[in-house]
Amino acid sequence: MEQEEKEFNPKIVAFLCNWCTYTGADLAGVSRLKSSPCVRIIRVMCSGRVDPSFVIKAFKQGADGVFIGGCHIGDCHYSEGNYKTLRRVEFMKIFLEEFGIDPRRLRLEWISASEGDKYAATTLDFEKQIRELGPIQLVEV
Amino acid sequence: MVTVNIDGKNVEVLEETSILKAAESAGIWIPTLCYSELFEPYGVCRLCTVEVIRGKRSRLVTSCNYPVREGLTVLTNSDKVKWIRKLIMELTYSRWPNVPVVKDMAAALGVSEPRFKSLEQDLAPDACILCGNCVNICRDVVKASVLSFEGIGIGRKVVLPYNEQSETCIVCGACAQVCPTGHIKIKSLEKERGALQDWYLGPKTAINIPTLQAVPRVPIIDEKSCIKMQTGGCGVCSTYCEPEAINYEAKDEEIEIEVGQILITTGYQTIDLKQMSQYGYGRLDDVYSSLEFEHMLNSTGPTGGTILCKDGSEPRAVGIVHCIGSRDENFHKYCSRVCCMYALKFAHLVKDRTPAEVYQFYIDMRAFGKGYEEFYKRLLDEGVNMIRGKVAEISEGYLNNGDKPYLNIKCEDTLIGKFREIPVDMVILCPAIEPQFDASNIKKIFSISQSPDKFFLERHPKLDPVSTMTDGVFIAGCAQGPKDIPDSVAQASAAAARILSLISLGEVAVDPIKAEVMDEYCSGCRMCNSLCPYSAISFQEEKKISYINDMLCKGCGTCVSACPASAIIGKGFTDKQILAELEGILSV
């Protein structure tokens, strides 16, 4: 079964911080907002918990896009977690390019618990972006 | 103690007291014109002259500043003294014949017609008689030293520096109060010092009780208009306070208390009505905010509960306007929930206390609570004119005979589909309820979050409205959103119950999500030590490895992902678990 003829369904892994973005996602759901179905959520206590190796593992296992959601700067429940994430994502964007993965496949957004609408809109936008990029081609080494 | 013989009576008084005071304590009257308790006697009117005999020498001295000495005999009414007083009085009387204080004193001393006419005669009833009280109180008590004497001899007079309103004058009014002839007048300045509390509708003394129903009902000092705070002078209130309860040095102190739970009930503030110029608040007389009107209704308020316009007359018609700044695109979209009901209460009270006509301008009458609708019906029966429509503008209108201008309310009556202009004497605006101006600071301090309308965000709107995302921090009342008293009380009790439940537990269930260092893997690089926002990770010198204090650790996992040797396990979110999840969601 050729995957290509079948309509391309991107697989997007989303690491969502429990206090803000995860709750935002929940609020989007409660408010019956339309968000992207191809987002598969992993809840972490803080966006700072997301280890760069997780992102690599996700792409390796066929994820077309990775989305990290955290609290707004200054709002983090642990006060400094999202600062660390900001640094790591900048760093990851660099080495993803070296691995031949388009850095735009990785996206970081600050979404607070009350921004259900922003969560929905961002996921739809990210899905559209990944669709444009097409499925991920990993070069077997 | 010193004993002194005054007019034959032996009087015992403290050291250093003046003869005048000693005589007063013995009930002997001595005339004074420039004497005042508040500062060191100036001794210039010389009317208090008495005859003092020590040993064989007798001489005339002023009793106001002559300190009493042992074995002194004082004659306050000898012929010489009477003659001297009469003559000095004649001098003063001939120069200031129409000053009441001087006229009375002259009569008291039996001086009718002075034998000479002073060339510098001043016929004004409030002439300055150069007693120096104002100069002394300003210099010694208020310590602003604004007033002073100018010129010498007959040309001496009291002046302001360069005869202009002086910058250092703090308009405390002490000089006007102490002036025996009323020569000094206080007129209002364009920039008032010691701000009048405008919405308490009345001037305030520097030390006052806000309202008689204030809790606690104790006087407070208004720092801006208190002389002691401003220049270190005065301090008269402390002399009259028997329990000596006044401590000028008391400053706000910051006290640190260790607590387990925090309940945030910072309440609300009303919108600044001056932004909406179309309603004329602050510009037109008799346009009040609801809080001001509430204060007027209160029996301890400035008008003692009667409803009066600013000029003291009774209003013939009153307009009450709802939704000022609430349900409004330009200000707050949300409904402030409480205005409709208190507006109805106002209407009822106006109807009850005055014969005035009442007009109520609403968009939707939200009488949602228990017994609220019945109250609304009752008001309709009482003849309150209900006009469904937004008020466009309030302006001043003039009747033909041009006496007091009335307030003209322009509005649209959507029920009859017409524009209407209602003349009233008084307008009450119901301002929107909005979060306190410093809500964002509170949010940062307690790391809770705000909902879009800037009120604090509850953990869950339906299931957990009193707690917040952060454990141990709870919110209640208008801090969480506009609500009336019954709802606020309900929320407060709920929050209190939640807190008590945690307290009664005795210990706090710490959630299991923690990080832990595996000793064998840790290489002691100490990268994680500085990472932890709660400084839960410290270094064991003897073992040369880091370890995590699990009471402080909140389990965010930042250190877990940062550890180069992945020597830290994030319990509940171990690497294995997350990778397994990853695998699972990507396998399909």
Added chain:
Amino acid sequence: MAYRTYLMVCAGTGCVANQSMKIKEAFEKELEKRKLQNEVSVVTTGCNGFCGVGPIMVVQPDGIFYQLLKVSDIPLLVEEHLIKGRPVKKFMYIPGEKEPPIPKMRDIDFFKKQMLIALRNRGLIDPEKIEEYIARGGYSALAKALTEMTPDGVLDEIKKSGLRGRGGGGFPTGVKWETMRKVPGDKRYVICNADEGDPGAFMDRSIIESDPHAVIEGMLIGAYAMGSSDGYVYIRNEYPIALERLKKATGQAREFGLLGENIFGTDFKFDIKITRGAGAFVCGESTALMASIEGRPGEPRAKYIHTVEKGLYDSPTCLNNVETWANVPQIILKGAKWFTSIGTGDVTHDPWGGSKGTKVFSLTGKVVNTGLVEVPMGITLKEIIFDIGGGIKDGKRIKTVQTGGPSGGFIPESMLDLPVDYDELTKVGSMMGSGGMIVADEDNCVVDMAKYFLTFTQEESCGKCTPCREGTKRMLDILENITVGKGTEEDLELLEELSNMVVESSLCALGGSAPNPVLTSLKYFRDEYLVHVRDKKCPAHACRQLNVYTIEEEKCATVGHGCDMCKKSCPDYAIMGEPKKAHYIDQMKCHKCGACFDVCNFKAIKIE
């Protein structure tokens, strides 16, 4: 440089005003020309006292006294006296028209009867050279006090000497110092009152100009006795030369280590600040003076608590007059017994018992020799006026002498045998005061003089207390009425009553003594007042409004050759007359300004 002769040129304010500095330069130039500058030295000295005949120069060691010198006289004088050694009679002092000039300063009676203590160095030293003061025994009293005597010893000496305040109050200095010493307090002040507000008084000025170091040494001794380390000299800004010399003197004293820390190697520390008075008469009063030093307006306060207990900056302060301080060094040097040998009364038991030592008077008015005289207490007024003062000018008859400045009193001719001391003068209603002594003759009107003094004190009253501010103004209004003929007899009673009231109930000494001239003139010259009141006439023609001015036909020069000086001078065009004919005054228009009388050179204007 051994000089054989010294030309002591007087450089007091009086003589300097008469160009004595120019005369000094002229001398130096002339000596240079005659190559005598190595043998004869020109020295500027303080005021010799005989201001009436300034500029004065005394040639020492010959002791020859030259007066009324002009720059043009100098060459002749140098030629005759210094070259040929023949004193020039033309410039000597001539007692009367026919009498021969008196060459020696000692023999002139103006100086003969004087006894100099405060002014002992006047005319003998250059006040701007501390060495000359030391040469005449300066600062040895201080040395004696600091090293041989204890503070109590010094205090006791002053007390025994019977020295009393020369400022006018006459309060025994020893008692004042003793009270000050007993009062605790580490910050203590010693003040020299050089305000001298009285018009016509220049004693303190001359003392400071001729011998500033005497005052400094006196203050040092006083400070040592009373344990003070801070001194002030409050001096009038209207005394530029005295201020200049005082600054130089304090500078030199500081340079010599006589002011500042551990003086003469002892741990006694003392320094003097100079504060300049702004010319308010009331600032001569002690509490007003202290208020002025503290920067507050010069207003006196009640002295029920004496300034020795609470004075400057509320700390113990002892204030004495310039002359009082100047006497102190001599008392310490020559001992109290020497001082009590001069003056009147007995002070062994009661410090108020007598007036000891000498007093400096500024003798002015209608006397021939006007100037500064220092006479022993107890000398009679007659001796001062006639022996020293050389009697009344132009042989007129003396009417009265006013002592004590504007707050002093008039003493009639009948009392001229009165010995001059504190108690005698106060008994007759006048007072020693600062030492002003104004002699008036028959042409002076006592009412006018009383009005002049009262105008001064009324203007200078600080206006703080009612009796002085209002009382003196009412008294002045009454006197004004009297001098323009509107006075009535009741006015005199009222005037007396007001005066007594102001004296009794005023806050300070200014008010307390301002009515003295009025009271004493009423007491001794009531008849003159009555003439003014009843006949509306002024015997001395001083009160011009009361005069009637007429032109005496025979004396009037217009007759014959025409001169209309008076006609031109009259502001009211009251004088008429055709040219070359006698003029006459229209009494209706005449406002009695007296201009015609002043202008007429032929004395043709008659005043009744």
Added chain:
Amino acid sequence: MAKITIADLEKIREESRRTLVLREGAGRAKITVHMGTCGIAAGARDIMSAVLKEVEERELSDIIVTNSGCAGLCSKEPMITVELVNFPAPVKYIEMTPGKIKQIFDSHIMKEQIVKEYALAIGSEMTH
């Protein structure tokens, strides 16, 4: 001038004593140099400076030196008169020369013995 001690006080007083004594006119001896026109012509000027030099060298602090007009005996000029306070009569010396002045100082001034050979006469008008 460093901080002066009492000894310094004494020293200053001594130094300037000479000028002051003169100023008070209280000298022990008085030398009058007659400088009338004839005297000056006969050299009275040098006599005067010689006398002053003597006084300065011997640091005599109580000698009064004055000049006066012609003494009358022009032929014997230059002449000086010496008077001692405790020696009533003044002595006139004639035809003076700086050398003779020195002798007069040694004997008459210092030892109060009159130098007979130069003396013209003893006692004449008393100018003291």
